Amino acid sequence: MENKPTTTNGQRVLVTGGSGFVAAHCIIQLLDAGYDVRTTVRSLKRKDNVLAMLKAGGAKNTDTVTFVEADLMRDTGWAEAVSGCDFVLHVASPFPPGTPKHEDDLIVPAREGALRVLRAARDAGVKRVVLTSSFAAIGYGVKTRNQPFSEENWTDAKSDVSAYVKSKTLAERAAWNFIAHEGGALELSVVNPVGVFGPVLGPDLSTSIHLVKMLMDGAMPGTPKLSFGIVDVRDVADLHLRAMTHPEARSQRFLAIADNFMQVQEIAQVLRKRLGDSARRVPTKVLPNWLVRISSLFNPMLRSVTPELGKTKNATNEKAKRVLGWNPRSSEDALTATAESLMRLGLLKH
Known part of the structure; x- marks a missing residue:
């Protein structure tokens, strides 16, 4: 681990999975x-990638960032990573675009990784860990409901849900259980984002960003009847920082959503309205559910979302606004920023 000059604040924060x-x-x-x-x-070879992403995002003082090699599936490196840290943001978690061969390929790293980080943080005297969970741990495996989901709700991991949804639910449950029984003085706060959009900083695209890329590239013949929540990545980061230091964030979870859930068709309309000719390939027609189900037999990415076809959900950000003074950008702004950054980085079809 390199010795670098410390910054003015005097407090050190560990962020897991810096390339995410x-x-x-x-x-x-x-x-x-x-x-x-x-x-x-996971490998120090990623260091230059991370620094390039930080510079692309306008980061100041990147020369003060230090790197440690650590893998969620192994103990090595974690004691060194948390040493001397006041806070930990545990953001790293597997999120593949398709469906894994076995659900444990996702569940075990998510759950064991969270526990590994919490154990190391507790032993190092860290004050608080902020865990990045997901709306996946809140709003799945339950019967259709009219009222919006809130932090009080939990996904039923025993129901027929995807491996990713199950992994996020079981990892967050395990984290709260650890704090209750073995956490000692360590504090925990949890952030539960919906689909995360906003300015892309490099060519490695997350699953939600892929949706905007596919729409902009005209890679979909139409829009499936799916709806989900949207939040800008900059507001998710802001919520992590608030949850890290705010006294009332201790032992609380916070839903990160900009406003109401949107249908994919509405997302397509926003892109066409905001980006004009640049969004000319964005599809206008809606695909019938049966067609999406047939297509999903050949497309693992679609297969993981078919159970959600035609379902309407919503969620509320009332708690994050009230307790932490959080004030997110609109869904439209988040989507526009996503598409603009993909264009800027030359990641769309010409």
Whole structure:
């Protein structure tokens, strides 16, 4: 591990999985706020990628960021990673675009990784860990409901839900259980984002960003009858920082959503309205559910979402606004920023 000059704040934060979309934006905002930042990567070969992402996002003082090699599936590196840290943002988690061969390929790293980080943080005297969970741990496996989902709700992991949904639910449950029984003085806060959009910083695209890319590229003949929540990655990072330091965030979970859930068709309309000719390939027609189900037999990405076809859901950000003073951008702004960044980086079809 390199010795680097410390920043003005004097407090050090570990961000796990620095090469990830949310993690990179968290690092940028932490540096901006004057924190000393350390981040983990599975391989130190990723270091230059991370630094390039931070620079693309306008980060200041990237030379103060230190890197530690650590893997969620192994103990090595974690004691070194958390040493001397005041806070930990545990953002790293597997999220593949398709369906894994076995659900444990996702569940075990998510759950064991969270426990590995919490154990190391507790042993190092870290004050608080902020865990990045997901709406996946809140709003699945339950009967259709009219009222919006809130932090009080939990996904039923025993029902027929995808491996990703199950992994996020079981990992967050395990984290709360650890804090209750073995956490000692360690505090925990949890952030539960919906689909995360906003400015892309490099060519590795997260699953939600792929949707905007496919729409912009005209890679879909039409829009499936799916709806989900949207939030800008910059607001997710901001919520992590608030949850990290706010006294009332201790032992609380916070839903990160900009406003109401949107249908994919509405997302397509926003892109066409905001981006004009650049969005000329975005499809206008809606696909019938039966066609999406047939297509999903050949497309693993579609297969994981077919159970949600035609379902309407909503969620509320009331708690994050009331307790932490959080004020997110609109869904439309988040979607527009996504598409503009994909264009800027040359990641769309010409």
